[in-house]
Amino acid sequence: MKPDARNHHLDELNQDFLYHLGLDTNMDLEAMFGDVQYVCMGGSPVRAENFANKAAEFLGLGIPEGGAQPIGKTERFSMFKVGPVISVSHGMGMPSMSILLHELAKLLDYAGARNAKFIRIGTSGGLGVEPGTVIVAEEGVNAMLKSTFEQIELGEKREYPTTLDRQLAQGIIDSRGNIKAELGKTMGTDDFYEGQGRLDGALEPNYDEDKKMAFLRRAHEEGVRNIEMESTAFAAFCLRAGIPAAVVCTTLLDRLKGDQVTSTPEQLGQFSDSAQCLVLQYIRKQLSQATV
Numbered sequence: 060m061k062p063d064a065r066n067h068h069l070d071e072l073n074q075d076f077l078y079h080l081g082l083d084t085n086m087d088l089e090a091m092f093g094d095v096q097y098v099c100m101g102g103s104p105v106r107a108e109n110f111a112n113k114a115a116e117f118l119g120l121g122i123p124e125g126g127a128q129p130i131g132k133t134e135r136f137s138m139f140k141v142g143p144v145i146s147v148s149h150g151m152g153m154p155s156m157s158i159l160l161h162e163l164a165k166l167l168d169y170a171g172a173r174n175a176k177f178i179r180i181g182t183s184g185g186l187g188v189e190p191g192t193v194i195v196a197e198e199g200v201n202a203m204l205k206s207t208f209e210q211i212e213l214g215e216k217r218e219y220p221t222t223l224d225r226q227l228a229q230g231i232i233d234s235r236g237n238i239k240a241e242l243g244k245t246m247g248t249d250d251f252y253e254g255q256g257r258l259d260g261a262l263e264p265n266y267d268e269d270k271k272m273a274f275l276r277r278a279h280e281e282g283v284r285n286i287e288m289e290s291t292a293f294a295a296f297c298l299r300a301g302i303p304a305a306v307v308c309t310t311l312l313d314r315l316k317g318d319q320v321t322s323t324p325e326q327l328g329q330f331s332d333s334a335q336c337l338v339l340q341y342i343r344k345q346l347s348q349a350t351v
């Protein structure tokens with residue numbers, strides 16, 4: 060986090076309880092987290108654990124006996140650390156992820172790990188791309204296709220830009236090897252069903268197939284290649300904090316062809332593996348360049 064983004068009110072606290080992580084500033088956070096360079100996050104706790112074990116193997120750190128173990132409490136988020144990499148789950152949607160981002164950014168600031176990059180590795184619905192393609196976001200756009208994240212603070216609406224780090228995105232794309240990956244805009248919504256224009260939610264929608272397709276085609280024409288539920292809040296937070304950030308999401312289906320996720324568990328596993336491997340290939344390259 061850049062120093063001028065840091066909340067000066069924190070200086071008034073004797074002790075800061077990072078309540079949802081189950082950590083606080085009376086712990087030796089510097090010893091625990093001072094060497095962190097990459098924070099990788101995704102929705103699911105299972106994927107966070109898998110990624111931690113995969114990172115340990117991929118980066119030659121050796122898998123700890125019994126696999127990576129969570130740090131802090133696991134009621135809300137599951138956080139693992141292997142070498143310089145944190146792997147943590149953020150739940151579904153922007154409110155859940157936003158809580159994690161505040162506590163993680165404070166944690167790393169207290170630990171003195173002030174140059175860490177944040178990478179969201181997630182799932183999404185593709186737009187005009189073959190399922191399994193990984194989209195590395197150029198920027199986040201909201202459900203109105205605007206490059207902003209809107210937050211209500213004390214009864215007032217505020218808009219924050221959702222620009223992402225282009226150099227980091229390009230670096231990740233350049234590490235793709237034979238993984239199918241491309242750059243594109245990522246649309247972040249507040250719902251999986253009507254918020255993403257699906258016609259398979261529980262309630263009778265206020266739109267029909269033609270209206271849905273017209274919107275999805277317009278989004279595609281404007282450069283959107285995938286739709287998920289966190290990118291705009293993630294991009295806006297990291298930009299305000301001065302944290303280099305990337306959103307790397309696999310696509311589970313092509314929304315120009317349908318709404319239902321019909322892939323088998325094996326296919327879904329492969330899809331999410333691709334996004335994780337792409338990020339690990341990038342991190343491995345960066346760490347090896349740093350040690351030359």
Ligand code: R2B
Nearest residue numbers: 102151152182287288289
């Ligand atoms: C992608 O997948 C989840 C919904 O299925 C949500 O967290 C997202 O962004």
Ligand code: URA
Nearest residue numbers: 182183184286287288
């Ligand atoms: N996650 C989403 O948010 N949307 C999809 O279509 C698939 C995964």
